[in-house]
Amino acid sequence: MSLQCTAHKQPNTLKKAFTCAFPQTVPIFAGFLFLGMTYGIYMHVSGFSFWYPMLMSLTIFAGSVEFVAVSLLLGAFRPIQALAVTLMLNARHLFYGISMLDRYRGTGIKKIYLIFGMCDESFSINYTAEIPEDVDRGWFMFFVTLLDHLYWFAGATLGGICGSFLHFNTEGLDFVMTAMFAVIFMEQWTKEKRHWDSLIGLGASFACLLIFGAERFMIPSMLTILALLTLLRDTLGKGGETV
Amino acid sequence: MTFTRQIITIGMVILGTVLTRFLPFLIFPAGKPTPAYIQYLGKVLPAAVFGMLVVYCLKNVSVFTGSHAIPELLALAVVVLLHRWKRQMLLSIAGGTVCYMLLVQFIF
Numbered sequence: 001m002s003l004q005c006t007a008h009k010q011p012n013t014l015k016k017a018f019t020c021a022f023p024q025t026v027p028i029f030a031g032f033l034f035l036g037m038t039y040g041i042y043m044h045v046s047g048f049s050f051w052y053p054m055l056m057s058l059t060i061f062a063g064s065v066e067f068v069a070v071s072l073l074l075g076a077f078r079p080i081q082a083l084a085v086t087l088m089l090n091a092r093h094l095f096y097g098i099s100m101l102d103r104y105r106g107t108g109i110k111k112i113y114l115i116f117g118m119c120d121e122s123f124s125i126n127y128t129a130e131i132p133e134d135v136d137r138g139w140f141m142f143f144v145t146l147l148d149h150l151y152w153f154a155g156a157t158l159g160g161i162c163g164s165f166l167h168f169n170t171e172g173l174d175f176v177m178t179a180m181f182a183v184i185f186m187e188q189w190t191k192e193k194r195h196w197d198s199l200i201g202l203g204a205s206f207a208c209l210l211i212f213g214a215e216r217f218m219i220p221s222m223l224t225i226l227a228l229l230t231l232l233r234d235t236l237g238k239g240g241e242t243v
Numbered sequence: 244m245t246f247t248r249q250i251i252t253i254g255m256v257i258l259g260t261v262l263t264r265f266l267p268f269l270i271f272p273a274g275k276p277t278p279a280y281i282q283y284l285g286k287v288l289p290a291a292v293f294g295m296l297v298v299y300c301l302k303n304v305s306v307f308t309g310s311h312a313i314p315e316l317l318a319l320a321v322v323v324l325l326h327r328w329k330r331q332m333l334l335s336i337a338g339g340t341v342c343y344m345l346l347v348q349f350i351f
Contacts, residue, residue, distance in 0.1 A: 056253060077251075101267060115268055128289075172314075179340050198294050204295075
C-alpha cells in the first residue's frame, strides 16, 4: 500500500504501531461510521432501542449479517435458520482465515481478538499493508482491527440513538467501501507477476452474479473460485506469482 | 418474539460468525505444519477474494434500470485513474467517493 508510515524513533511500541495503523483505517472510519449509522437507524425504525445496535455491533461485528439479523429478529423464532443464514453469508471468512494462517502467527493472546474482528475491511488492510520492520506486526494488526471495531460500534450506536434527528445528505457515501476495495484490488494487481488469481476472482464472481442474482451468488462464486484455483494449481503454484 | 428468543437468535448469529472466522485456525493450528494445498490456497486466494469483494460491493447495481450503472462506472474510473497517477490510497478513495456523491446527488 502506498501509505507511508510516519512513525519515527518513538520509544513506545504501542504508540508506534498505533501511529502506523491509524492512517490505514481512515477510509474505513468514513465508511463504517456511515454504514454503522445506517444500520443503527434501520434498527431504530424497525422498533428496537439503541441497546440492540450498540451491543450487536460489538458482539457480531459483521456488517451484512447484522442487517439480516434485523429481519431474523422481526420474523418467527427459527434459531437453526438464523445459524444457517449466518454461516452462508459469512462463509467468505473461511477464505480470509486460510489466507491469514501465517500472518496472524506469533501474535500471542492478541490472535484471538484478531480472528474475532476479522471483517472484510480489517482482513484487507492487515493482508495488504506493508508494515515497516521497526513496527510491531501484532500490535499494528491489533490496532487496525480495534479501530475498525470502534468505528462500526460508534456508527451503529449513534444511528440507534439519534438517527431519526439527523438530516444531512450523505447519499452515495457508501461508495467509499467500493472505492477502497477497488484500490486494494489494484495494489494486489501490481504485486502479481501474472494476474490469473485476480481475474478468476473478478470473473467468477461476476459470472455467478449474472447467473444466480445478487442475493445468492456468493456461495457459487466461492465454489467456482476454489475449483478454478484447484484446477490451476500446477500452473499457479509454481514460482511465486503473488507476493 | 420474547426477549429470551431474541437473545437466542442473536446468539446464533454470533456463533455462526465466530465459527466462520475461527474454523481455519482451529483446523490448521500454528503448532502443526499446514498441508501444502492449504498453503497454496493461502497464497492465491487473497487476490481472488479482492476481486470478489469489488463485485460484492457492486452487486445491487443494475445496468438496465435507474441510472444504468453510469455513476458507478464513472466513479470507479476516477478511482483507477487517480490511483495510477498518484498512487495515494486515501486520495484515490476520497476522489472516487466525492465524485460518486456529486453524481448521484446532483446529476442522476
